Amino acid sequence: MIHTENLTKKFGDVVAVEDLNLEVCEGEVFGFLGPNGAGKTTTLRMLTGLIAPTHGTAVVNGYRVGQDDMNIRRSVGILTETPGLYERLSAEHNLRIYASLYEVEDIAGQVEKYLRMLGLWERRHEAAAKFSKGMKQKLAMARALLHEPRVLFLDEPTASLDPEAAHLVREFIAGLSQEGRTILLCTHNLDEADRLCDRIGVLKTRLLMVDTPDRLRSNLFERKVVFHLRQADAALAEAVAGLPFVQDCTAVDNKLLVTLDDPEMHNPEIIRMLVGLGADLQFVGELRRSLEDVYLHLVKEG
Amino acid sequence: MQKIKTIIRKEWADVFGNRLVLLTVLFIPLVFTVIPVGLLFLTRGASATDLPSELPAQARHLCPESATIMECFQIYVLNQFMLLFMFTPLIVPVTLAAYSIVGEKATHSLEPLLATPITTFELLMGKNLAAAVPAPVGTWFSVVVYALGARLLVGKAQAIAVFSEPMWWIAVFVVGPLLSVLSTNFSLMVSSRVNEPHVAEQLSAVVILPLLVLFFAQVAGLVILNRSLILLLAVTLVAVDALLFYLAVRLFQRETILTRWR
Ligand SMILES: Nc1ncnc2c1ncn2[C@@H]1O[C@H](COP(=O)(O)OP(=O)(O)OP(=O)(O)O)[C@@H](O)[C@H]1O
Ligand SMILES: [Mg+2]
Numbered sequence: 001m002i003h004t005e006n007l008t009k010k011f012g013d014v015v016a017v018e019d020l021n022l023e024v025c026e027g028e029v030f031g032f033l034g035p036n037g038a039g040k041t042t043t044l045r046m047l048t049g050l051i052a053p054t055h056g057t058a059v060v061n062g063y064r065v066g067q068d069d070m071n072i073r074r075s076v077g078i079l080t081e082t083p084g085l086y087e088r089l090s091a092e093h094n095l096r097i098y099a100s101l102y103e104v105e106d107i108a109g110q111v112e113k114y115l116r117m118l119g120l121w122e123r124r125h126e127a128a129a130k131f132s133k134g135m136k137q138k139l140a141m142a143r144a145l146l147h148e149p150r151v152l153f154l155d156e157p158t159a160s161l162d163p164e165a166a167h168l169v170r171e172f173i174a175g176l177s178q179e180g181r182t183i184l185l186c187t188h189n190l191d192e193a194d195r196l197c198d199r200i201g202v203l204k205t206r207l208l209m210v211d212t213p214d215r216l217r218s219n220l221f222e223r224k225v226v227f228h229l230r231q232a233d234a235a236l237a238e239a240v241a242g243l244p245f246v247q248d249c250t251a252v253d254n255k256l257l258v259t260l261d262d263p264e265m266h267n268p269e270i271i272r273m274l275v276g277l278g279a280d281l282q283f284v285g286e287l288r289r290s291l292e293d294v295y296l297h298l299v300k301e302g
Numbered sequence: 303m304q305k306i307k308t309i310i311r312k313e314w315a316d317v318f319g320n321r322l323v324l325l326t327v328l329f330i331p332l333v334f335t336v337i338p339v340g341l342l343f344l345t346r347g348a349s350a351t352d353l354p355s356e357l358p359a360q361a362r363h364l365c366p367e368s369a370t371i372m373e374c375f376q377i378y379v380l381n382q383f384m385l386l387f388m389f390t391p392l393i394v395p396v397t398l399a400a401y402s403i404v405g406e407k408a409t410h411s412l413e414p415l416l417a418t419p420i421t422t423f424e425l426l427m428g429k430n431l432a433a434a435v436p437a438p439v440g441t442w443f444s445v446v447v448y449a450l451g452a453r454l455l456v457g458k459a460q461a462i463a464v465f466s467e468p469m470w471w472i473a474v475f476v477v478g479p480l481l482s483v484l485s486t487n488f489s490l491m492v493s494s495r496v497n498e499p500h501v502a503e504q505l506s507a508v509v510i511l512p513l514l515v516l517f518f519a520q521v522a523g524l525v526i527l528n529r530s531l532i533l534l535l536a537v538t539l540v541a542v543d544a545l546l547f548y549l550a551v552r553l554f555q556r557e558t559i560l561t562r563w564r
Binding site: 011045048049050051052070071073074078080082083084085086087088089093097098100101102103140143 | 304305308311312315316319320409410411412413414415416417418419420421556557560561
């Protein structure tokens with residue numbers, strides 16, 4: 001659905017995006033993670049035909065960026081970094097304008113559909129200026145969807161929303177993905193990327209790494225298992241550390257933190273051993289690294 | 303076509319919702335109505351003895367054979383004001399057009415707009431018409447009020463002599479709108495090249511106003527306006543307007559407008 005080769009954008013001497021090679025499949029939710037100034041917005045602008053790449057190529061929805069920009073614009077939806085609404089006009093009027101510009105046939109129907117879907121129907125006659133940040137964001141989201149694009153570009157869709165509104169928008173995006181749309185999402189919210197995205201690309205001018213959230217975590221860090229005991233002591237830790245497949249074991253407040261390569265294979269053996277030593281085993285769990293750890297690690301290294 | 307209409311409707315809904323802009327647009331035609339009608343009102347008691355002994359050369363040929371010197375002078379004065387109405391549409395669109403691109407950039411609505419499948423031609427045509435149309439329409443209202451004033455305060459014969467002159471019909475209904483398009487095109491080009499709305503307005507005004515003065519001085523003093531000259535002006539303006547619009551479309555660099563910051 002989206003394919004780029006060595007996509008590069010320079011603003012004068014500033015390299016905003018360098019040699020981006022990306023392949024996003026149909027129906028996939030792809031997340032762009034990266035610090036401020038990483039080039040996320042710039043990439044989105046290139047892929048929606050708003051600015052031209054300095055070099056490299058990109059194909060979106062079968063259309064080549066720079067050659068078929070009109071068709072790209074027709075077939076994709078974009079949520080820009082700032083909503084950019086016509087503040088003096090009503091919510092409904094804003095959408096009607098865009099429905100017409102996007103060549104929508106059933107303008108009234110589509111406008112109503114998305115106003116209702118995003119919970120703005122009751123307030124459709126109010127000027128956009130009177131809306132809260134969250135409502136403006138939702139209106140901008142509706143605007144991006146009026147022409148039922150198969151590919152969606154969302155630039156920080158939940159930035160500056162309260163947790164409840166952000167949750168609603170996230171659910172909404174999950175719903176859009178279920179309809180089979182391809183979504184490219186920029187975000188600073190790691191939790192959001194973790195939950196919504198099939199794959200994540202960490203960008204810092206260059207694409208540092210691309211993978212599923214789970215694999216990003218496990219590829220970068222060794223796996224740890226936590227054994228909760230009624231009482232843990234140094235002797236138990238030492239005994240576990242003595243096992244050949246255990247790389248490391250430490251006791252921390254009645255917990256044993258065990259580092260090993262293949263927990264699925266070796267956990268039962270550790271459990272048997274602990275029980276044999278008379279320990280009261282309460283819970284066993286995997287210590288999941290947060291995506292934040294992964295991200296910070298990558299960005300610092302990159 | 304549909305998209306051009308959409309842009310025009312959007313511009314009007316947006317702009318005329320802004321009371322300050324609306325006032326600016328209405329103000330000039332209003333002043334240009336009040337001043338001539340007011341002068342007619344104040345000078346309505348003037349008698350033949352107040353007249354200068356010689357009428358300006360260009361006055362005589364404007365008058366019908368049968369007109370008295372007094373009537374002829376009145377016709378001459380009425381005619382001078384008609385010139386004003388021809389030029390009014392040159393000033394009015396500046397505010398609207400100067401704001402129209404850079405204003406959208408300032409409120410960040412330009413990016414989603416440019417992300418839609420609208421061509422530069424459609425966008426600029428919509429913006430152009432939206433800014434250019436109100437001025438002549440406002441001016442026509444002024445002319446109607448002025449004509450009524452001339453009829454009531456000066457006299458039927460003099461009013462007929464002025465308002466039945468085809469030259470003024472061409473001036474008000476053809477040259478006026480073309481001048482409106484001229485200054486719109488110009489301000490639109492400025493608006494696509496600067497980064498702040500007020501700079502666009504000032505820059506457009508700086509260039510339009512001397513143009514206006516120049517035109518005025520020339521037409522009023524040095525050149526005697528007649529039918530063929532007005533026609534020539536109209537034809538020239540059609541060409542100049544077309545050329546300027548073509549340039550405006552060519553010079554409209556979407557990327558530069560979105561990303562330039564200085
Ligand atoms: N119009 C511009 N002129 C010059 N440099 C620019 C311009 N727009 C972006 N840049 C530069 O390009 C780089 C990438 O910017 P971009 O806006 O794409 O980052 P981003 O990842 O979207 O950041 P953020 O998370 O803050 O939105 C930055 O170094 C920025 O300074
Ligand atoms: Mg950004």
